[in-house]
Structure formats: structure tokens, C-alpha cells
Amino acid sequence: MCMNLSRQLRIQLLLQVGQATNQIVMNCADIDIITASYVPEGDEEIHATGFNYQNEDEKVTLSFPSTLQKGTGTLKIDFVGELNDKMKGFYRSKYTTPSGDTRYAAVTQFEATDARRAFPCWDEPAIKATFDISLVVPKDRVALSNMNVTDRKPYPDDENLVEVKFARTPVMSTYLVAFVVGEYDFVETRSSDGVLVRVYTPVGKAEQGKFALEVAAKTLPFYKDYFNVPYPLPKIDLIAIADFAAGAMENWGLVTYRETALLIDPKNSCSSSRQWVALVVGHELAHQWFGNLVTMEWWTHLWLNEGFASWIEYLCVDHCFPEYDIWTQFVSADYTRAQELDALDNSHPIEVNVGHPSEVDEIFDAISYSKGASVIRMLHDYIGDEDFRKGMNLYLTRFQQRNAATEDLWESLEKASGKPIAAVMNTWTKQMGFPLIYVEAEQQEEEKVLKLVQKKFCASGPYSGEDWPLWMVPISICTSDDPSCAKMQVLMDKPELTVVLKDVKPDQWVKLNLGTVGFYRTQYSPDMLENLIPGIHDLSLPPVDRLGLQNDLFSLARAGIISTVEVLKVMEAFVNEPNYTVWSDLSCNLGILSTLLSHTDFYEEIQVFVKDVFSPIGERLGWDPKPGEGHLDALLRGLVLGKLGKAGHKATLEEARRRFKDHVEGKHILSADLRSPVYVTVLKHGDGVTLDTMLKLHKQADMQEEKNRIERVLGAISQPELIQKVLTFALSEEVRPQDTVSVIGGVAGGSKQGRRAAWKFVKDNWEELYNRYQGGFLISRLIKLSVDGFAIDKMATEVKAFFDSHPAPSAERTVQQCCENILLNAAWLNRDAESIQQYLLQRKAPPAMV
Secondary structure: OEEEOOOOEEEEEEEEEOOOEEEEEEEOOOOEEEEEEEEEOOOOOEEOOEEEEEHHHOEEEEEEEEEEOOEEEEEEEEEEOOOEOOOOEEEEEEEEOOOOOEEEEEEEEOOOOOHHHOOOEOOOOOOOEOOOOEEEEEOOOEEEEOOOEEEEEEOOOOOOEEEEEEOOOOOEOHHHOOEEEEOOEEEEEEOOOOOEEEEEEOOOOHHHHHHHHHHHHHHHHHHHHHHOOOOOOOEEEEEEEOOOOOOEEOOOOEEEEEHHHOOOOOOOOOHHHHHHHHHHHHHHHHHOOEOOOEEEOOHHHHHHHHHHHHHHHHHHHHHHOHHHOHHHHHHHHHHHHHHHHHOOOOOOOOOOOOOOHHHHHHOOOOHHHHHHHHHHHHHHHHHOHHHHHHHHHHHHHHHOOEEEOHHHHHHHHHHHHOOOHHHHHHHHHOOOOOEEEEEEEEEEOOEEEEEEEEEEOOOOOOOOOOOOOOOOEEEEEEEOOOOOOOOEEEEEOOOEEEEEEOOOOOOOOEEEOHHHOOOOEEEEOHHHHHHHHHHHHOOOOOHHHHHHHHHHHHHHHHOOOOOHHHHHHHHHHHHHOOOHHHHHHHHHHHHHHHHHHOOOOOHHHHHHHHHHHHHHHHHHHOOOOOOOOOHHHHHHHHHHHHHHHHOOOHHHHHHHHHHHHHHHOOOOOOOHHHHHHHHHHHHHOOOHHHHHHHHHHHHHOOOHHHHHHHHHHHHHOOOHHHHHHHHHHHOOOOOOHHHHHHHHHHHHHHOHHHHHHHHHHHHHOHHHHHHHHOOOHHHHHHHHHHHOOOOOHHHHHHHHHHHHHOOOHHHHHHHHHHHHHHHHHHHHHHHHHHHHHHHHHHOOOOOOOO
16 A cells, blocks of 8 residues: 555555455545556456445445456555545644644544545454555655554655655554654663664654653563563554544554643643553553454444453553552542443443444443443452453464454453353443442341342432343452451342351441442441441541442432432541542542532532531642652642632632742742642632633643643633633634533533533534534533533433434434433432532531520
8 A cells, every 4th residue: 555645545455356246345435536446366457447435334336347256366446535634534633843833744543434534445343454555755754654664765756755665564454554644753762572662752852752651661561471472563653643532542553642641741741641641551552462463353342442451551550650559540530430321321231233433433432441441350350360361361362363252252261260251241241231239237146147139220219120130240348357358259140149247246347349349339228337437537448448438329319319418428527538539539529519509509508518628638738749748649739729729718729829920920830730720720710811821821831731731721710701712712723623622621610601601602613513523522522521510401401402403423322311411410409409508508507505
């Protein structure tokens, strides 16, 4: 295949004709074929006489005047494609040179179904081939593809061009093919197992590639050892792309990233950015084995790729950076996020039948990634690491350079472990949702008898369906005697189960789901819950279990199974909490509650509650890092100060304003970890001058991370005319197309006025936004961020009506989920608003005189 950026393109395909035919059907989109011919081996060339495009199905039929006989031959196609602006297929990415010129790079993004926009092909994961790629490019540009360069020579027709040839790829799927042409610097190293690793950065920023390079060089040998299968290519490049829709893409040997997912500046990058880069590098490199070497049979099994990589990225980061306590963060970032979505009636099973390309885009969601990762984590725990690794090696060696389905993985793991993997896992991947386990205990002398009941957990309240879905649930139980060790493990494979715990005293608490590993929620009987609360206070419950307990309670309240006031009381027990992730999850849930209560006239009362909960930890931490502090302390300080600042905590607001002034005047530059909390605080309580200052900082920022940091907080501003200014800015040239979504989302999440204004803005600018994202997953994200916070029934009707008349096929399910969430919010508000208000008022009231 030869791609010449300035002229027509040519592709040659070596074919096996299975049965005589006079037609060839291929995938093809936004491409004009000029000539096509078929040359049977050792015979005369046959020219195609007709090209019939089926645009709706993204296919073309080539018709030949005579029959193509069985056997091998070569199909030659000359065609003209388009270097588009859609961030998919073969597209151009805008960047600015160090001297301020605007230029374009040419880059690819083919997953899921966009290789067909770059060249005619059979664009399905199971139709694998080897690829010989050569690119004709300007001689002063860098040209990269999946494999190493084998030849670079002047192009005969034009002295300003060169032809770059790449080595033949292994057998691979079309969606993993990649090429990039542009201006880049790089840093390089060799991993301990001899693979050449390079990180390509914008010109002048090679220094910012060093962190990712270090992570990649540690990660490749880790995976090689873990899977006991070597990395199969001679090199791997990681490259930062200016305009990029996803976080990153695992093209074999040439992994593309958003700049913010790859570049780290030692001075200007915050701790959470480092962690994000480490996770994304770990995720994409895992795909080099799991996805690239062995590829899913069809998009129904996408979750295998994404769920697995989303799980093992944490294993890898835990290996490289044990100080990140990353597995606790997994529960807050992936596990609870997946449960939130999977409790909806409009969720979907992990394995989804996929037909049209627009349906593929729809399943790149929290179910495929986060629920997928969570059930693999549960499976790994159930099998044990040693047998899990054995099974993985079996799977990868058996299916390498081929395709596999979910069942093939279960079979390999079953063989390695001797456990009923398929039977257990089918209950998690083939039906949507997950169980709520209700548990009560009865003391009988020195034993506790536990009665467990499983029912589907629903966001709308107790399950009342006709059928009774069942899961095979690995249950672990611990007691206060040894909170970090399972006293009993049992597989619950029926609706009810009674278990007996021996040697448990009446005053000892009992906790299910040790480590919050099982993908279920737990509802304790009132007396069991009461016994557990002191374990939060005195920290005898491990952090991940404190987090799980609080998160379960919050979800039960949201679903109307318990009262929200119960949860507020438990939240107050977290006053001694030292753990960042526990605070992060608590903060997230209080944010959801704040958004809900912004629809009432006692919004200020919940802000007082937030200040009361967060000010003791804020005082303990202070503003400046202390000697001996690490990564998690920096994350916690940023979280707590931002929360207090937004809620209007007086001392925090004053200090944020002082530090912001010094930062802007250049007297004392804010450390990267303090920027977000300071920016959000001054904007939330700021005016037009504050906003102008922020926009000036945005313009001056040389680093995409800093621009994104500012873009995400602009929505905190609260005056209506300034909100409009931020929304207009979102669609301006100043904001990269993939980041517009987070600016609009920030406005919608910033205030009640912002929510209304953002939704109106999306409706008014729908055509431009929809065309910009062409039905990719950014459109789903935009819809979710814009409307999820509403809590009035009629808004659900309005949202539905808008998308009925402005269809977005790839976001259909997102729209249904958003409408369901709006109705759930409205029901929650109607149910609990009064009791929440009573509670918030009475906890502030002075004690009554006797």
C-alpha cells in the first residue's frame, strides 16, 4: 500500500478467490475509486468496469466484465481519499510551531470502523492480513507507521518528497493499522528485553516525553513476564497528537495519545496527570498482547479488549508506582462508576450483539471498560494470580495472530484453574445488571448465622420484575477479628444462602465483600450496620472497605431503599478519615447531592454541611506540602481545598484569592497541584475580571495540560452573562475540538443557571456540534454532561423530544440513560428533600433548653 499525501493513492491486495465470481465487495467510505483491476496469478489483468457505492453500509461493489476464477491474484486499486477534519479515518491535526505558525499533521484513527475512510479494505477485526506500507511525504517531515523504517529514498517525481518504506507487519486487523506524518521530536531507550521504545512529542518538548518513556520501558518487560509471551515487534512508538478524540489508541507498534495522556512537564504537571499518563500507557501497552496479538472475533467481544486492559493497567501501575495505592482508586474510578450505570433499566449486558458501525461506537462505554475491568478483577481474585496467569498464557499462545471470543478465554482459564469459569462468568457478561445482597445476622452462642438473599439492584428501588435474574457471586466475609483476611469464602449460586461463622463474639462486626472486589452491593440489617460504623471512626475497617460501605449506602439512598439522612449521618463519621480515595468518593457523592439540592431553596444548607465535613481535614493538611509527604497527600490536598473553596469556606477563599493574585503577577507561581483548586475557587466567587484573567492565562499557557485545567473549571463562574461568554469560548478556535465537550460539561455542572444555559447552548448549536463529532463517542459524552443533572420530570420529556427530532444514532442509549437519570433525580428529590432539609437545619440548631 502506497500513500502519497499530495496525489492519488494506490493499494495492492494479494487475494485468494474462494469461488468464481465477477464481483468483489469491500468496505469503503468517503473514497472515490479511479481504477481497479484484478491480476490472477500467471494470467491477464482484468479491469473492473463498474463501482457501485452503498454509502449507507459503507461498502463498494467492484464489477468485472469476466469471471474471476478460483485461486490467488492481486487486486490493484487507484483512488482518491480525503484528509478530513473529523478526528477519525485519515485526518489532519492542527498544531502550532514554536514560532507561532499554524500547521497540520496527517494522522490516523481507525478503531472501530474507519480504516475504510483511508483505503478500501475488508474492515472487520477477524479479516486479518499483513501490511506493506510506504508513504510519500515532504522530506522535512517525520513519517511513522506500525513497523520500523526499512528504506527512505528521494521520490523521483518531486525533489521535496521522499518515499518511506516500512517493514511488513505481522498478521493483524485493519483497525490497528496506523500512520502519522508531521513534525516531532523524540526521546528513546531500550527496554530490558531489547525493544526500542520512543516517545514522540511536539517540537521543542522532548523533555516532556521522559516520564512516559520510563513507564513504557518498565511496562513492556512486566507484561512479557506476566503473560510469559514476548512483545512481538522490534519497536514501539508512543506519539502525542494535538487533535485526538479518545484518550489514546493502541495501534500495534505506533500508539497515539492525546497530549495530556502522554506529556509530563516536571514543573507544570500535577500528580493526577502523572497518574493518568501511567495508567493510559499501561492500558495501551497491554493491548499490544490482548487485542493486537489476539483480537476479538467481532465487536460483540469488545469488552474483552477494553475490560481486560482497563483492569491490567492498574496491575501495571501498582508494579511501577506502589505508592499510588492504585487499587483503592480503582474502586472509586471504575467499579462504582460501572455500578452507577449498570443499575439503570437502560444499561446493557457486557456482551452486546453489534450490527451497524454506529452501534459499535455506542458500546465504548463504562460497561465495556469499567464493568468489564471489575468482573475481571473479581475473576482474578476468585481464581488466584498463579492460575490466572497460566490461563492467560494458554489463551495468548493458542490464539496468537488470530481471533477469539469470550468463551475461548473462559475455556483457557477453566483449564488452568479447574473452576467453573464459564458458568460463573456468563451470569456477569450475558445479562445486564448486578445483585444487591441483603444480609442479616443472628448470634447463636459463639457462632453468627448469616442469612443472605440476592436480588437485582435497581436504581429505581426494590426489584419487582417477573423473572428473577440470578448471579453466581463469589462472596467473601471478614470480621473485626481480622478485617483484612477472609474468614469465609463461598460461591452463592442460588437466591438465598445461610452460612455459619464459628468463633465470632456478639460484639464483633461482620463485613461482606472484603476489599470491595465482588461486583455487588450489600444491604446490612440495621443492627449489623450499626456495628460497622465504629469501624469507620476508628479506621479498623480497611480504606477500600470504608469506601465501599459508604458508596453502597449512598446508592441505596439514591434508589429509595434507605433514607438519605441515614447516609448523611454516616458521612459525618468520616471525620478522622486520612485516605485520599475514600475522600474522593465521598466528595463525588456529596457533589451529586449538591447538584440535586441546587433545585431547592436550601442549597446553602448542604454547602454548610460540606464545609463541616471537609474543614477538619482541610485544617490538618494546610496549603503547603510537608516534608515526607507523597503523591496521595498532594491529591488529597487539591481535592479538599477545591471542595472547601467551591462551598465558600471563608479562610480557604481568602487564601485562594491571595495566592491567585501572586500567581498572576508572577510573584509566586502556584504549584501544579494547587492550580485546579485555586482556579475553581476564585472563579466560583469571581466576576468578569476574574474570568478575563483566566482566559488570559489560558492563552498564555504553552502546555495542553494547563489549557485543559483551565477549560474544565471555567464553568464555575455564576453570573449569566459570563456563563454565555464561557459557552461561546467553548466553540472558539482557542479550544481544541475534543476539549469543547469538557468546557460545556463544566458549565452544566457548575451551577443551576449553568445547567440551563449549557442545555440551551447545545440545542442552539446542535448542528455544528454533531458535525464536529460525527457520531463518535464524544457526542455521547456531551449529551450526558449537558443533561444528567436535571431533576424535573418535564425535562426528561424535553430531552427525549429534542433527540427524537435530532437523531444521534450512536448516542441513542446515552439519551435513554439520561432521561432515566432525570426521572430518578426527580423521584429522589420528591421523596427525600423534606427530611434532608429538616436534618440539615436541626443539626445546626442549638440544643433545646430544659
